[in-house]
Amino acid sequence: YVTGTTVKKLREDRGMPQAELAEKIGVSSKTVSKWETNASLPDITMFPILANFFNVTTDELLGVDLAKKQAKIDEILAEFDKLSNLGKEKEKFEFICRAYRAYPNDERILRKYIWMLYYDPYFWEDFWNKKDKGELAPEHPKVPHKEELTSLCDRILKECFDGQIRYDAISLLSGIYGLE
DSSP states (O other): OHHHHHHHHHHHHTTOOHHHHHHHHTSOHHHHHHHHTTSSOOOTTHHHHHHHHHTOOHHHHTTOOHHHHHHHHHHHHHHHHHHHHTTOHHHHHHHHHHHHHHOTTOHHHHHHHHHHHHTOHHHHHHHHHHHHTTOOOTTSOSSTTHHHHHHHHHHHHHHOOOHHHHHHHHHHHHHHHHTO
16 A cells, blocks of 8 residues: 555654654554554545645655656657557557556557557458458458447547547547448
8 A cells, every 4th residue: 555655654754753643633643553554544534634744745645646657658658659660560559458458547548549459460460361361251350359449439439528539439430330
């Protein structure tokens, strides 16, 4: 639990014993000890009190650093573009799948992810190999990851306000339904 570790670090950085912190924020020393050993978490009403006391944001208290997160996402997108420029489609596909699992609510990653699902290099390699050999069964899917793609595009249209990402979702849905 990041919170207990964070409370302990903030307290120790000030050279403050647990009892002093407990007294200043109106809880028992035992409560502070439980937080710091991760035996329990502070009540949600304590987060603003702790954040104000230590002069940090509640995000910092919870171990959330939005600037670091955005920098990491920027790195991911740069690596994705690098793989794309090198023509490493399979590596790019696997990379963006991992990135999406790590950051499923980032719209920039989601945008790359939906397009990679649609252009899944493993699916299309198999599709064209079977088609070239005359082994493509009539029931073989014509769209990779159809259910997930449809669900993600629907989610985008309900939750996303970025016009370009919404346009991409509509384009993909048109492609999916156009191939049926």
